[in-house]
Amino acid sequence: MSDTVEAWIEELLKSDGAGAKMTEKQARIVQSAIEVFAEKGYAASSTSEIAQRAGVAEGTIFRHYKTKKDLLFAIVAPAMTKLLAPFVLRGFHKVLDTEYESYDQVLRAMIENRIEFLRKHRNILKILLQEIPFHPEMQERFQRDVLGLVLERLRKLVAKFQDKGQMAELPSSTVVRLSVSAIMGYVAVRTVYGEREDAVWDDDFEREETIRFVMRGLGLA
Known part of the structure; x- marks a missing residue:
């Protein structure tokens, strides 16, 4: 062990x-x-x-535990409701409570924050990524106890940029969905492939291209 x-x-x-x-x-x-x-x-x-x-x-x-699935949920359920959600929000406060001059700075901070979080909590995140697609109960809990809290904060941050005229007038939920999808895709591939010894991976390049991709998609670059 x-x-x-x-x-x-x-x-x-x-x-x-x-x-x-x-x-x-x-x-x-x-x-x-x-x-x-x-x-x-x-x-x-x-x-x-x-x-x-x-x-x-x-x-x-x-x-x-009556079944193997009961054992899985004995791990996942409290990890999400009591541990993962507070850890996510605690780390995310550093991103969400900071004043940024442009949205690309927000994206860069989100990526750095999530990579650091991943290093500290690799096993539970790996289990969640592997199992959430196959367990509706787990999906519902994750959306309610973790994702919902983060997305609401991000929508408010996007709305601030829109109020200042610095971002396209898309629904804030759409901006958040596109941003989070790109960032989580980068983080997932980096974790599964980019950290392998035989990987051909330029992390600085991949990170900046991910940010540019989102900014172009939002009409900000």
Whole structure:
């Protein structure tokens, strides 16, 4: 098991979904599940492998979680509602509460902020990216508890630029959707491909081209 425990995992291991303190075995099960789900994806993971990595019998997992999916949601649900959303907003405050002279400065700050966030919380973000498309319940929770909060703040920021006459009169929600889609696409490819040792990846070039792409699409460049 990794010696480096992400901050949100430390918080998650303090208690189970009902607020009771986790036993040592339960904490090992959860942390092992996080690692296996992040490495292999939910569908390709097995409870026997999780149990082996945690150093417990497979039956011990099912004493705490009825199914593998229950184990996944025991990780994802509290991570999004209690940990991920506050971490996202706390980091995003630095971007959203700063005064910018132009929208490209906002985009650049968002990219830098998200990359730093990704470095600190790689496993949970990897699990979310892999599993959200396949679990409607997870999609609903993410949209409500994380994405909705961030998008509302971004819409207000866009509206400020529009009020100053510095941005095209598109619906603010459209501007946010186009911006976030481009940025998350860049961050996702950078994470999956750009950090590989054999990758041909000029990060400064890719970052600036992403920003220019958004600015041209919005008629600002």
